[in-house]
Amino acid sequence: MNIETIKSVYFVGAGGIGMSALVRYFLFKGKVVAGYDRTPTPLTETLIAEGAQIHYEENVDLIPEACKDKESTLVIFTPAVPQEHEELVYFRNNGFEIQKRAQVLGTITRSSKGLCVAGTHGKTTTSTMTAHLLHQSHVECTAFLGGISKNYGTNLLLSQESPYTVIEADEFDRSFHWLSPYMSVITSTDPDHLDIYGTHEELRRTFARFAGQIKPGGTLIIKRGVELPIANRDIRTYTYACDAEADFRATGLEVQPDGTYRFDIVCPDRTIPDCRLGIPGRVNVENAVAAVALLWVAGFDEAKLREGLETFRGVKRRFDFHINTPELIYMDDYAHHPEELRAALSSVRGMFPGRKITAVFQPHLYTRTRDFHRGFAQALSLADEVLLVPIYPAREEPIEGVSSDMIAELLTVPHRTVPLEHIAFETKKARPDILITFGAGNIENYTGEIARRLRERPKK
Secondary structure (H helix, E strand, O other): OOOOOOOEEEEEOOOOHHHHHHHHHHHHOOOEEEEEOOOOOHHHHHHHHOOOEEEOOOOHHHOOHHHOOOOOEEEEEOOOOOOOOHHHHHHHHOOOEEEEHHHHHHHHHHOOEEEEEEOOOOHHHHHHHHHHHHHOOOOOOEEEEEEEEOOOOEEEEOOOOOOEEEEEEOOHHHHHHHOOOOEEEEOOOOOOOHHHHOOHHHHHHHHHHHHHOOOOOOEEEEEOOOOOOOOOOOOEEEEEEEOOOOOEEEEEEEEOOOOOEEEEEEOOOOEEEEEEOOOOOHHHHHHHHHHHHHHHHHOOOHHHHHHHHHHOOOEOOOOEEEEEOOOOEEEEEOOOOHHHHHHHHHHHHHHOOOOOEEEEEOOEOHHHHHHHHHHHHHHHOOOOEEEEOOOEOOOOOOOOOOOOHHHHOOOOOOEEEOOHHHHHHHHHHOOOOEEEEEOOOHHHHHHHHHHHHHHHOOOO
């Protein structure tokens, strides 16, 4: 089905962060857009306000009539939705064109120059930073992002003129195999989604296949130390790193009082001096180097690039400050993998040396907790104190014997497990110096209450 000629688009799982960018894209294209999601969220309510027809009951009768014509309707679903979902079964049994989100993005990348950022972590910030650097320059771009850009308040950027489309390439369910990149970044290939891949080696083969899909004459930019069996001989390959030898690297890092960094970026043909990134964290300097490498290949104005780095405000739930005073810092972060936690906590140590760090963690998925509980415990032990809440199941059913206690038993720092609904009270009781809430589940629904209670406490 030709995307340009369809009249309506129906989303089964409309409220996911990746799906919602496509909801906005098709609204922009003037299509009738409707869909289902399991529960109302601020994001789904925003999409409704923007013109999407979204309901929260699994019910075929609630599908708008405009979306029941199989000749003019495209159905897009997320793999997180069960195959037996009543509405998905209806569309399948009645011969509708049904595509995954990644298939649609693949169609878009085949008709533009796709800049695709992949990796088990780091891809959301890197792709959003790339989009910002392009968007605020003369080059511009269209971008489908996996998080809400703080600069633009959305996960979709649109350009009628630019040949570039920035896409966060999702490895879950091998979705990124639908893409046809012009340039790609691979930030990491740490073990994850082993419920899908079985082994780390199979995951690495999947990333190697993704690199093999880069168009002839294109470019791969890969983090130094990530070793993949890349057989694509028709592309250029560069490495990047933070303060280590690579084709692109950051040098001379100087931490500023607010936790941001000043640094130089070394490229193959020049050094860009005195850069400052608008968000804190050493890990984000590394992400910035990857984004700059993409811009170097695409072409950039050095002054605009430096300005773009300094004006970048980050992504919602990535090093997201709720309180930032000399007496108290409260940050919220999406980290839900051991290496993400390790990078975040190490960055915070570098930003605020000598201060006590209290980490709150909501594990995401029973299978991930089962597979990586040792890694979670090791990473969280970089904090000075840990509060654990129960596992957020997402799409999974409970697994006997798997709980947050598996992590708690291996922690080497003071810790306790508390109910999620009590977390605001418990964090206030802990009297933190630096507090960070981590997780990809519904812990974000409590950040406002946590911040409010922390502001109520008497000053020292």
